[in-house]
Amino acid sequence: MMTKEWMAQISNPEQWKTWFNMVPQPQGNPIAGILQDAGASIKPEAIEQLKNAYVAKLTGLWTDFMAGKAPELKDRRFAAPAWHASPLSAFNAAAYLLNAEFLSAMADAVEATPHQKQKIAFAVQQIVDAMSPANFLATNPDAQQTLIETKGESLTKGLSNMLADMQKGRISQSDESAFEVGRNVATTPGTVVFENALFQLIQYTPTTATVHQRPLLMVPPCINKFYILDLQPENSLVRYAVEQGNTVFLMSWRNPDMSMQHLTWDDYVEQGVIEAIKVTQEISGQDKLNMFGFCVGGTIVSTALAVLKARGENPAASLTLLTTFLDFCDTGALDVFIDEPQVALREQSLAKGGLMSGRDLGSTFSSLRPNDLVWNYVQSNYLKGKEPPAFDLLYWNGDGTGLPGPMFCWYLRNTYLENSLKVPGKLTVAGEKVDLSSIDAPAFIYGSREDHIVPWGAAYASTALLNPKKPKANRFILGASGHIAGVINPASKKKRSYWSNDKPRTAKAKPLTAEQWMEGATEHVGSWWPEWAAFLAEHGGTQVKAPGKPGNKRHAAIEAAPGRYVKVRAD
Secondary structure: OHHHHHHHHHHOHHHHHHHHOOOOOOOOOOOHHHHHHHOOEOOHHHHHHHHHHHHHHHHHHHHHHHOOOOOOOOOHHHOOHHHHHOHHHHHHHHHHHHHHHHHHHHHHOOEOOHHHHHHHHHHHHHHHHHOOHHHOHHHOHHHHHHHHHOOOHHHHHHHHHHHHHHHHOOOOOOOHHHOOEOOOEOOOOEEEEEEOOOEEEEEEOOOOOEEEOOOEEEEOOOOOOHHHHOOOHHHOHHHHHHHOOOOEEEEEEOOOOHHHOOOOHHHHHHHHHHHHHHHHHHHHOOOOEEEEEEOHHHHHHHHHHHHHHHOOOOOEEEEEEEOOOOOOOOOHHHHHHOOHHHHHHHHHHHOOOOEEOHHHHHHHHHHOOHHHHHHHHHHHHHHOOOOOOOOHHHHHHOOOOOEEHHHHHHHHHHHHHOOOOOOOOOOEEOOEEOOHHHOOOOEEEEEEOOOOOOOHHHHHOHHHHOOOOOHHHEEEEEEOOOOOOOOOOOHHHOOOEEEEOOOOOOOOOOOOOHHHHHHOOEEEEOOOHHHHHHHHHHOOOOEEEOOOOOOOOOOOOOEEOOOOHHHOOOO
16 A cells, blocks of 8 residues: 555656645645745745655655665664664655655745745644654554564553643653652752742752852743752752852742733832842842843843833842843744734733743743654653653753733733844833843853754843943853753763853954854853852852841741742643
């Protein structure tokens, strides 16, 4: 049957007419409907060139198959010996890769605007990844071999895993029974010393006899939970900061419920970060704080500091931004979801109230890397009946949070869509005109080289917005790996590497572009964490005796860290 199907595809003119004339029907080209919806097209001569190249490669593949010559499979999805042991399976995989190449080439040949082409390419890639023969038991020889070896047990277990995930509404990426927040993740000792409807403030227990005079206030992203910064003792950035002699305060954002459905970006700034700054100042007795923001937490922190500056306040002794957007010049893979129709649709449903669910946010991020974050687990958990391994980072990744609709919509339109935050005075937040250039604090800015959420060039762009008249006050560090793994790179493990560029420049020299910065950068083996620790020490003030107990008379201990808020799971 397979031979007949492939021979028909090569010899039947009607098959080729359906395929190459872009007929949008179930038996037609999968890309045709996408192009039709987008109002895009492909020039006939481009189709003809693609057709000729495809037919030649397919004919060669078929000829090799009939001659008993095994195709070369370089894709890691087909690395298992079972794919190579069966000529038919190897041919099937090779044919899939050829079809995938053809569809991607068609998407690249589309006549459309750059953004339309990006959306089309994204949609086609979703189809291509989903069509892989590795994703189906009937065409996955590795899963079939497991089925035989386990005498059917793998199928039974796989169905059980699938049904359990359907009930949870998400694919299990880690053995979730292996972790518990407060037991073996988020375990750095500390105390909740303040809470309101939006966040809890944790003060961590010092481990050194003396500490830097100025405390460190850490603001994690409100998408997912804070304990990405405090996974386990050996990879906890929070614990590392405490061990370096810092009095560390950290915001634990509440996972919003319907009582919070009307909260706005202004609320996250005023009732969130600004309130946390005031409480930290009151407890520590210090007017100046080392401020820290990670991802969207960094965007909120920077907005809050600009608001306070407009009010005549300047609480930051320093500012650390990790993989943070201030200039949304290049929104990376997420750009495919950002345009006027999509943002307007979100505003229509959420701008006046409601919640952007954690499940939807998680699905969005998973779709950016479907082979790694979706189909890999379909093959392993369902087709082979395996249990996912215990992995703290992936456990955290599955523990998402929602966002209030008005806050989410403001964020989408004013940053991702219109890139207005970088324009001095264009946005009003908490009653004040926002000017990021007014923030008067030395900045440590970090980007990850393989980051697909915040491309490192966009992270570097913050250097042009902060301290524009004092460029030497900014320090940029580029780490290896991606959005999360690049940040969580413990100094003790001496893994990966990072880049710095501290070459002296004249005061009148033009700012470097990201590419120029990289050309002159020096690579260092190991973690960037010690560089950050040195930066905090430089701006931390004198050494003083470590606090004997958390909080103060006004802000007494509420409960032990990590607190209640972080334990509320998203729908």
